[in-house]
Amino acid sequence: MHITLVDDSIPFDGYSASSRPLGGAEKAFASLPGALARLGHTVQVFNRCRWGMYIESAQWETFEGKKPLRTDVLIAFRKPALLEFVRHAGKRVFWHTGPGRLLDRPATRAMIDTHKPLLLLVAEAQARDFQAKGLAAGLLPMAVRSDYLxxxxxxxxxxxxxxxxxxxxxxxxxxxxxxxxxxxxxxxxxxxxxxxxxxxxxxxxxxxxxxxxxxxxxxxxxxxxxxxxxxxxxxxxxxxxxxxxxxxxxxxxxxxxxxxxxxxxxxxxxxxxxxxxxxxxxxxxxxxxxxxxxxxxxxxxxxxxxxxxxxxxxxxxxxxxxxxxxxxxxxxxxxxxxxx
Structure with a gap:
């Protein structure tokens, strides 16, 4: 599969956590592309990194880099508007790390209801704070980087x-x-x-x-x-x-x-x-x-x-x-x- 991940927050890349402190959510985002690439997928990452590079067989691109015309899977990180980053996507995923109640904000709910993504959650506690209303949701297994193991x-x-x-x-x-x-x-x-x-x-x-x-x-x-x-x-x-x-x-x-x-x-x-x-x-x-x-x-x-x-x-x-x-x-x- 061709998988596209997109984040619009701070400048970081898949190497950042090795050399400097990085927030836990950003570190999670940086860890997933390489793991997906090791499963044999073609992975592109778009975020505020300073320049494009290959990291763990995943292609990291600047946020303004050339987007794919289509992708099999689009994974939007934390910002619902990113669900529209690639127009033609076979499946869309919204990876949410905040309180569940934020998913019920009118603008967020409208975006989610329009695209009906898989909601990728990080804790059961999130699911207690919002109504899925028929949307598919999955709890991403807890994971840490190899340095801690x-x-x-x-x-x-x-x-x-x-x-x-x-x-x-x-x-x-x-x-x-x-x-x-x-x-x-x-x-x-x-x-x-x-x-x-x-x-x-x-x-x-x-x-x-x-x-x-x-x-x-x-x-x-x-x-x-x-x-x-x-x-x-x-x-x-x-x-x-x-x-x-x-x-x-x-x-x-x-x-x-x-x-x-x-x-x-x-x-x-x-x-x-x-x-x-x-x-x-x-x-x-x-x-x-x-x-x-x-x-x-x-x-x-x-x-x-x-x-x-x-x-x-x-x-x-x-x-x-x-x-x-x-x-x-x-x-x-x-x-x-x-x-x-």
């Missing part, structure tokens, strides 16, 4: 918790909980916050006014073992996750991807989460992590994984086993079955 975890001393959440998605709450309830139970532990925005703030750069109080709080929390880290590409980020004892994930009701939570599970880092958005779908509660019912439970579970090596190692092994086969090749094979 295979290598052994090697938790460091002092024990380390890692957080990857967007600063506006519960980080203020987590820092307070760390200072007040987690660190007192694990007095040698460190909280490593991976955030480009906060790393820039620590270097003196201007950030959004609404986040300045949080930046000040995080800076003052250094005496409580809080460390701000600049996010890295996949190889180095995978190492950071393998060196941590626990991934603390505050979550957000609209977070349907929870992509870094998938990566930490694959790397063998147990998690403590709040049951928000799609986060509960990314762990096996009580086996590879914990979904905490309240603040006290979150703090107690986090402290336990920071201090009890036996529990942490057992959960780490279970997480790696659960995610061992969750590759993009597998996800592409599932999608291929729906497209035939």
């Amino acid at each position: 295979g290598a052994e975890p090697r938790p460091q001393e002092p024990p380390r918790a890692v957080v990857t959440t967007h600063p506006a998605h519960g980080l203020d709450w987590l820092v307070d909980l760390w200072i007040g309830k987690i660190r007192p139970k694990a007095p040698d532990a460190e909280l490593h916050i991976h955030s480009m925005m906060l790393a820039s703030a620590m270097d003196g750069a201007e950030i959004d006014e609404a986040l300045r109080p949080l930046a000040a709080k995080v800076k003052a929390a250094a005496r409580h073992g809080v460390v701000v880290c600049r996010p890295q590409g996949d190889h180095l980020m995978a190492e950071a996750l393998r060196e941590a004892r626990v991934h603390l994930y505050p979550g957000h009701a609209d977070d349907m991807g929870c992509f870094t939570l998938m990566e930490s599970q694959a790397a063998g880092c147990p998690a403590v989460i709040r049951p928000l958005g799609a986060a509960p779908e990314r762990i096996k509660d009580g086996i590879t992590g914990y979904a905490s019912p309240d603040d006290d439970a979150f703090a107690n579970l986090a402290a336990m994984l920071l201090t009890d090596r036996s529990v942490q190692q057992t959960m780490s092994a279970e997480a790696r086993t659960a995610w061992k086969g969750r590759t993009w090749d597998g996800a592409a094979a599932t999608l291929e079955g729906w497209l035939k």
